[in-house]
Amino acid sequence: DVKVTQSSRYLVKRTGEKVFLECVQDMDHENMFWYRQDPGLGLRLIYFSYDVKMKEKGDIPEGYSVSREKKERFSLILESASTNQTSMYLCASSPAPYNEQFFGPGTRLTVL
Template identity: 95%
Template sequence: DVKVTQSSRYLVKRTGEKVFLECVQDMDHENMFWYRQDPGLGLRLIYFSYDVKMKEKGDIPEGYSVSREKKERFSLILESASTNQTSMYLCASAGTPLYEQYFGPGTRLTVT
């Protein structure tokens, strides 16, 4: 079974802090994604990566950056957390087809 793990299930941070969300997949997938999920808005793509050291902006990249130094690991970074970044963050990976994505359990981030 494909397994996508995320470093934390719940996280509470203060405004202005730098936040790292880690994601690891064990299926040797080239493609990895970061989404945020908010009530009424569904899943919105923040960034994705189709190879090591490669990254592409999604629909809402502002305030976020990513890092992919190894194939199995994709990190989401909030450079300076703000309250409007309080959300559920979901990581996913995919091989082929790209739309068959395997999601982690999510990290619920609260910024106070």
């Protein structure tokens, strides 16, 4: 079974802190994705990566950056966390663009 893991289930940070969310997949997938999920807004794509060191902006990249140094790992970085970044963050991976996506359990981030 494909396994996508995220570094934390719950995280509480202060405004202005730098925050790292880590995602690891164990199935050698080329494509990885970061979404945030908010009530009433559904899932919105922040960034995705289709290869090591490659990244593309999604719908809401402002305030975020990403890093993909190894195929299995995709990191989401909040350079200076703000309260409006309080959300559920979901990582996903996919073997090919047209295929299903496999999701991690999510990280619920609270920025105080």
